[in-house]
Amino acid sequence: MRFWRKLLASIFLGVLAASLLLGLLESGRALAQTPATYTVQPGDTLFVIANRLGVELAELAAANGIADVNVIAVGQVLLIPGAESSLPVIVARPGDSLADLALRLGTTVEQLAALNQMEPAIRLFPGQPVQIPPEAPGDTELRFGAVTNVRLPSQIVQGRTGRLAVQSSRPLSLTATWNGLSLGIQPLSATVASGWEGTLLPTSALLGPGFFPLEIGYAAGNGNILSRTFSVLVSAGPYDSQLIELPDGKGSLLDPEFTQPEIEKLYALWAVNDTPLLWSEPFSRPIGLEYPTTSPYGTRRSYNGGPYSSYHTGQDFGAPATVTVTVPGAGIVALAEALNVRGNAVVIDHGAGVFTGYWHLSKIFVTTGQVVATGDPLGLVGTTGLSTGNHLHWELRIYGVAVEPLQFLEEGVGEWRVEIGD
Ligand SMILES: [Zn+2]
Known part of the structure; x- marks a missing residue:
């Protein structure tokens, strides 16, 4: 040994x-x-x-x-x-x-x-x-009861989002639980073959690497729940680590009394997942290409020598305060107000549990409840809240999990079609 x-x-x-x-x-x-x-x-x-x-x-x-x-x-x-x-x-x-x-x-x-x-x-x-035993699920294992086909990723890179698609022989009330996170399953957009339903599988930049359970189930006629649990490999992502020293005075900005109320407010928003899919194409960039990334998504952070227990939840783009931030895809404004840490903030609900957030704005152009379309101006870049200079922090949450937002600039909901292969 x-x-x-x-x-x-x-x-x-x-x-x-x-x-x-x-x-x-x-x-x-x-x-x-x-x-x-x-x-x-x-x-x-x-x-x-x-x-x-x-x-x-x-x-x-x-x-x-x-x-x-x-x-x-x-x-x-x-x-x-x-x-x-x-x-x-x-x-x-x-x-x-x-x-x-x-x-x-x-x-x-x-x-x-x-x-x-x-x-x-x-x-x-x-x-x-x-x-562990070298077991890979064969096709025969990807069906059970009235579920005739399950498409799940063989692996998901930490911080990225996988897609689950399930086909059944009759209408079922399907449930999916991904590593303890209860996901809403809904019919995929009209561009995808009928008879399939699906959901997104978000992973945090700190999850794994390792295998995590995905349980798919439905209530059978007799009231019993018929379910099957699959293992999905989450592989290591390309993220850096960063030590952040906060001076004594500024350390108080991490005081829960200062940070907690808005975190609770945001998580309550992100828990809403009954909005239907409102977008299907890849998202458009919320800020011009000439404004580069100044801090990428996923960087693990240690504050004042503590453990690397948190990560950068979004993508920062450096830009002056006059630059307009635009809506990347259809949605409904779920929040538009000033917050302690995140400053002037906008959150857009795109449906299917997907939300985008825009922090530190100098101006907000939208109001809560407003229906927005791709390209609509939502605010101006700024440095409000806990921020050291003008920049846009853009984040994407799925069921509250902050995932790599850039993936959504490349892939739309229609990507499901490719995976289903119709
Ligand atoms: Zn940021």
Whole structure:
């Protein structure tokens, strides 16, 4: 277990650990294409196979859920325990047990314990790598009950947004829960094939990397909920880290009394997701191309040496206070007022749980409840609120999760059509 010991040592090197684990996850997934498996041949016994592969018979049996070592079938594919480098790895989240991981991945505690040569009741520490079976959902698993087809991304890069599309044989009241976040499923726009419904899968820039559960379900005729949980890989994003030192006087600006009321107000807005889809084309840029990004989305932030527990939730464009900010896509103004931290702020509801926000404006041109169209002027760039110079902070929230907004300049709702392939 040289590999394992080396890994353990690295974890305690703190900063090094993060990059190592990310690298490990990547290589683990890459190698998962050729998992360490063995296909049972005529004349094989489990004892002979274990001997040939140099693994313990009991481990081989446990890793494959084989109760009776005398019962194996020709053609059966066996996982080879102990072949660490060829198995995908996920990292434990705070409070995770093997039972939690097994539930999330749709496997058993016994199998995870055997693959990792751990006690089933072991306490995992956050960030601990755990090897998992090299299972990729096949097409046959992407249907259940009246759900005839599920299209979900094989992976989503941290901070970006995935798309889920579900087809059913009859009208269903579908639900989707993405890593604990309850999502509204709605019919996709008219440009997409009928019979499909869908939703966006937002990821925070700090989520994972690792596998996260997506549960899709509906109430069957007898009132029971029929559901299936899929695992979606969230892979590492390209984000930088930034240390921010706030002088003593300014530290008070992070005082919850100053920041909390508007955060609560905004999260209450972002929780509304019953507005139907109001846009379909890719968004247009809310500010001219001549105004470059001065601070990108996703940068992890540590305040006064604290943990990197927050990130830049939007994209900053540097521009003078005379520059007009325009609406990127059809929507309804959900908020237009002065806030403590964000200054003069506008929030637009685009439907399907998608909101865009514009902070630090010097002037606001719109009012709450106003219906707006692409290109409408909504305000002027400014430096109101907690800001050190004129710029536009543009952010995009889905069910309250701040995602990479630039993705929406490239992709419209019609992208679903491509994924469904009609
Ligand atoms: Zn910003």
